[in-house]
Amino acid sequence: xxxxxxxxxxxxxxxxxxxxxxxxxxxxxxxxxxxxxxxxxxxxxxxxxxxxxxxxxxxxxxxxxxxxxxxxxxxxxxxxxxxxxxxxxxxxxxxxxxxxxxxxxxxxxxxxxxxxxxxxxxxxxxxxxxxxxxxxxxxxxxxxxxxxxxxxxxxxxxxxxxxxxxxxxxxxxxxxxxxxxxxxxxxxxxxxxxxxxxxxxxxxxxxxxxxxxxxxxxxxxxxxxxxxxxxxxxxxxxxxxxxxxxxxxxxxxxxxxxxxxxxxxxxxxxxxxxxxxxxxxxxxxxxxxxxxxxxxxxxxxxxxxxxxxxxxxxxxxxxxxxxxxxxxxxxxxxxxxxxxxxxxxxxxxxxxxxxxxxxxxxxxxxxxxxxxxxxxxxxxxxxxxxxxxxxxxxxxxxxxxxxxxxxxxxxxxxxxxxxxxxxxxxxxxxxxxxxxxxxxxxxxxxxxxxxxxxxxxxxxxxxxxxxxxxxxxxxxxxxxxxxxxxxxxxxxxxxxxxxxxxxxxxxxxxxxxxxxxxxxxxxxxxxxxxxxxxxxxxxxxxxxxxxxxxxxxxxxxxxxxxxxxxxxxxxxxxxxxxxxxxxxxxxxxxxxxxxxxxxxxxxxxxxxxxxxxxxxxxxxxxxxxxxxxxxxxxxxxxxxxxxxxxxxxxxxxxxxxxxxxxxxxxxxxxxxxxxxxxxxxxxxxxxxxxxxxxxxxxxxxxxxxxxxxxxxxxxxxxxxxxxxxxxxxxxxxxxxxxxxxxxxxxxxxxxxxxxxxxxxxxxx
Numbered sequence: 001x002x003x004x005x006x007x008x009x010x011x012x013x014x015x016x017x018x019x020x021x022x023x024x025x026x027x028x029x030x031x032x033x034x035x036x037x038x039x040x041x042x043x044x045x046x047x048x049x050x051x052x053x054x055x056x057x058x059x060x061x062x063x064x065x066x067x068x069x070x071x072x073x074x075x076x077x078x079x080x081x082x083x084x085x086x087x088x089x090x091x092x093x094x095x096x097x098x099x100x101x102x103x104x105x106x107x108x109x110x111x112x113x114x115x116x117x118x119x120x121x122x123x124x125x126x127x128x129x130x131x132x133x134x135x136x137x138x139x140x141x142x143x144x145x146x147x148x149x150x151x152x153x154x155x156x157x158x159x160x161x162x163x164x165x166x167x168x169x170x171x172x173x174x175x176x177x178x179x180x181x182x183x184x185x186x187x188x189x190x191x192x193x194x195x196x197x198x199x200x201x202x203x204x205x206x207x208x209x210x211x212x213x214x215x216x217x218x219x220x221x222x223x224x225x226x227x228x229x230x231x232x233x234x235x236x237x238x239x240x241x242x243x244x245x246x247x248x249x250x251x252x253x254x255x256x257x258x259x260x261x262x263x264x265x266x267x268x269x270x271x272x273x274x275x276x277x278x279x280x281x282x283x284x285x286x287x288x289x290x291x292x293x294x295x296x297x298x299x300x301x302x303x304x305x306x307x308x309x310x311x312x313x314x315x316x317x318x319x320x321x322x323x324x325x326x327x328x329x330x331x332x333x334x335x336x337x338x339x340x341x342x343x344x345x346x347x348x349x350x351x352x353x354x355x356x357x358x359x360x361x362x363x364x365x366x367x368x369x370x371x372x373x374x375x376x377x378x379x380x381x382x383x384x385x386x387x388x389x390x391x392x393x394x395x396x397x398x399x400x401x402x403x404x405x406x407x408x409x410x411x412x413x414x415x416x417x418x419x420x421x422x423x424x425x426x427x428x429x430x431x432x433x434x435x436x437x438x439x440x441x442x443x444x445x446x447x448x449x450x451x452x453x454x455x456x457x458x459x460x461x462x463x464x465x466x467x468x469x470x471x472x473x474x475x476x477x478x479x480x481x482x483x484x485x486x487x488x489x490x491x492x493x494x495x496x497x498x499x500x501x502x503x504x505x506x507x508x509x510x511x512x513x514x515x516x517x518x519x520x521x522x523x524x525x526x527x528x529x530x531x532x533x534x535x536x537x538x539x540x541x542x543x544x545x546x547x548x549x550x551x552x553x554x555x556x557x558x559x560x561x562x563x564x565x566x567x568x569x570x571x572x573x574x575x576x577x578x579x580x581x582x583x584x585x586x587x588x589x590x591x592x593x594x595x596x597x598x599x600x601x602x603x604x605x606x607x608x609x610x611x612x613x614x615x616x617x618x619x620x621x622x623x624x625x626x627x628x629x630x631x632x633x634x635x636x637x638x639x640x641x642x643x644x645x646x647x648x649x650x651x652x653x654x655x656x657x658x659x660x661x662x663x664x665x666x667x668x669x670x671x672x673x674x675x676x677x678x679x680x681x682x683x684x685x686x687x688x689x690x691x692x693x694x695x696x697x698x699x700x701x702x703x704x705x706x707x708x709x710x711x712x713x714x715x716x717x718x719x720x721x722x723x724x725x726x727x728x729x730x731x732x733x734x735x736x737x738x739x740x741x742x743x744x745x746x747x748x749x750x751x752x753x754x755x756x757x758x759x760x761x762x763x764x
Contacts, residue, residue, distance in 0.1 A: 032084045035072055037146075039092035041065035043101065049080065052088070068094055068101040069148065073118040073159070076106025084125040086132040089171065091144035097154035097201065113152040113197065117159055124165025127212040127235075131163075135170030135217075142170040142217045150175045150201020150223075153192055157223075160207035160230075169216045173204040174223065180247030180278045180288050181224040184295050185378060188278060188288040190224050200224045204246070208232040208255050211263070214239075221245050222279035226252045231259035231304060237266040243275065245286060248296065250275035250320060253303030260331065261308040264621070268313045272300040276321025276349075277377065289373060291321045291349060291383030298322035298383075300348065305329045307336040309620070317345040317352065319372065321379065322386060324348035330356040332397040335578065335622070340364060342524050346500075347372040349379065350386040351413075356395030359402040363524045365539045366391045368411025368453075369497040371441040385442045389413025391453075396422030396461055405431040406520060406529075408492070408502040408538040412438040416475070417456040419465070426463030430456060430470060432514035434490050434538035437475035438497065455479040469515035471537045485509050485537065492538075502540045510537035511544075519618050521551065521587050551588035555651040558583055558594065558615075562625070562642050562656035568663040570693045572631035577658055579608075579642050580622045583615035591616045592646050598625050599641035604633075606640070613644075627660055637661050667692050667753040671704070671746040673761045680734030684761065687727040688720070688746045692753070696724030700750040704728050709740025709763075720748070738763050 035049040042055030042064055049072060051063035066072060069089060072081050081087055097103060098113040108116035124130035137144040148171055150157040157173050160166060177200035179190035190200050204220040204227045207213070211234035219242045220227040227246035230236075231253040243250040250272045253259060276298025277289035290296035298321030306329055317324035324345045327338050337358040345352035346367035353366060370389035373379040387393070391411035394402050396419055409416045416435045419428050437453040444451060455475040458465060467481035473490055480486035491508040493501035502524070504510050514535035523529045524539035532544035559582040564575055583592055593614045600606035609623040627640055638660045646652040667690070674685040686704055690697040700720040707713050718726035732738050744759040 032082065034086045034088065035081055036065035036088050037069055037072060038065040038090035039067060041067035043067065044071045069118060070100055070102030073121065074105050075103055075108045075116050075119060077119045079119050079122050081122060083122040083131050084129045086134065088134050088136060089146040090136045091146055093147045093149065095151055096148055096157045097151035099152065114155045117154050117156045120159040120161050121163045121166055123163050127165055130165045130167045132167040138170035145170045145172050147172040147174065151199040153197040154201045156203040156206040157201055158205045160205060160210050162209050164211040166213045168218060172219045174221050175199060175201040176281050178278055178280050179224055183288060183290060185288065203229050208258060211235050216240050222281050229255060231255035231261065233261045233265060235263035238270055239268045242271045245274040245277050245279035247278050249299050251301040253306060259304035259306065261306045263308055265308045266311045267315055270315040273318045273320065275300055289321050289377035289379055291379055292386065293380045293382040294378060296321060298349065299326050300324045302326040303329050305331050307331045307333050310338045312343060313341045315343050317343065317348065319347040321349045321373065321383065323350040323354055324352045326354045328354040328356050328393065328395055332357045349373050349383055351390050351393045354393040357397040358400045359394060361404045362406050362520060363539050364407045365502045365524060366407060366409040367497055367500045368413050370413050381445065385413050389442060390418040391416045394419045396426040396428065396463060398423040399425040401427040401429065403429040404433060405517060406539060408434045410436040410438065410497060410500055411453050412441045412497065413453055414440060415454040415457045418459065419461055420459040422461050422463045424462045426461065428465045430465065430467050431517065432469045432535060432537050434471045434510055435475060436473050436490060452476045469537060471510055485513055502538060504536060504540060504542045511542045513537050519587050553589035554586040555589065555648055556584035558644060558652060558654045560642065560644055560654040560656040562658045564658050568661040570665045571629050571633035571662050574626055574628040575660055577625040577627065577640065578622055579625055580620060581613050581615065581644055582620040583617055585617040587617050589617050592648065592652065594644045594646050596623060597643050600627055601638050604629050629660065629662060633662050635662050635664050665693055665753060667755045669746055669748045669755040669757040671744055671757045671759045673759060676761055678732055678761065678763050680732055680738050680763065682732055684730045684732060685727060686744060687725060688748065688757065690720045690724045690748045692750065696722065697750055698722045698724065700748045702726045702746060702748045705745045706730060707743045710737050732763055
């Protein structure tokens, strides 16, 4: 089964794809070595992998391609490619798992075939010198993308666990089985208890503790469990990627400890669909859809508690068996945010879009036909419109704001917009949205015939909601906030949820009835906004004959902020500061390249993560400043600064500052004996341990002074080792004079620091 987007959506995605495809060949800096994989290649003894040629059939160490990615990334976890190299995989089909060429080493074995996955991709040398794993045709539209398919219950196909500075592009990741792992229907469930398991793989791509990754033109589909398991990410960009028909979930960001993400997490032109369903691998037909009530899951994209600046643009979330996009576990930090632009969400069985904290949703079309799966596949009534089927669900955070503007939303769940939590300083702004209610599917199932979806409901949220320029139509209790167009048929091109089309027809009451928003100058289709006398309400701007009004570029001083850990540190410690820049120019201005500079005390080191940031009007970006003081730095507070400028001149200057606090170094010692009591003739072993700034101090000069009962003093010396320890021994003479209590005093010195410690022992 397949569902096509309406004409207006296909046009938008096709235009955007053509635009982005022109950039597909732009990748990382030239890698150190380029390796090749081809179906007519040889094994690792026959070919070096360094030639884009078939194996001749004779000889060894030939300059020809390998015949399987296993030779580049063997399951013995000793990769034959290095960080910064490029691996180009030719067109064709490549088996990953037990029995595949090159999969007879390391983790592979008949008793544990699930471990027979590729070695992790070696991290690139830097963000600009990435390790590149690319399918043939990556630079010409991916017309010959290779297929990597997992088999024999293999845990994953591509391994990015701990991999950073990576480009992965132009590959298809799948398996060759119709089964779904753990499914309650035995005719669909994968065989995982005993061999033969079949040609299925659990996960397509697995990633954790991974930063600076560009994933593009990748098709992940038909996996038995999840398409992408990825958490603990920093600065990931995902473009032109499809994650479809994976039996458990699409993108699951809950990897346990270390799941939280950070930095910029960017999704552009991504399709996440039919997850929680299986795929007939030979035809692509959807089957076996299941939800949480029958033991499944079904989110399109969901995370554990996470940070990061999420940007999701021009993407399509549809027909997942739970939520479409679930970012309700954002951590609420001041540096975390979600921006959703030009997204089409439709037919997901739970909520279409869920976020929390600082959020902007604009120019998107949301069709909450959450009962789409009713009487289809394996879905139960309780799986339809789960979480009440709200179209957009927002969790508010104390003191933070959420803006929902210029969207078109239609739905049969409890509400079109649900907001909850926050405090009196939380702010919700709802502007220029077309909100169209339908019969509440679950409400009617539960005995409330004719009940409609509500427009917006605020639950346990004391903060203010600001409404301006919205249309409310066919909603519960005829909700009509002041300043809204209410009770008027919006006259969209198709008003049925099965084929909803958000384009306004002539005479629609949404045309020219919105408020002007300077930050928006295009619509869902990237058409000019406004077009005509004013802004339209909703996601799609009616394109009248009149040219749009001329907009003037107004330059403004950018906003620059700087923050560090705030902890006091000993001299010589490296401290990282976060530097965030926001471009405050008006929307008519072009993007600006800002130069970033830093200021640290003389003799200190300060390293910026980047020396320039290019930002569109209204956009923000961050970098880091790593500051290290000399080991001889005096105790006290020191000013650290950053500044930005651009070719625009004085209007584009800004500065920010923070402090670096040096505290006195700590130097401590302890001393112990190997026993508390001895007899004459035994040997005492004394061990001193020395710490500098809570770490083992190597090379400290240590003097042991042992005072006997009769007042005699024995002095011994030693030097601490890399563990901060030093030991000496002293024999005890057999005599009456040796009997009694002994006092041990230790003095340790290191580069001008001194510490003392004491202990006792007895001889009887």
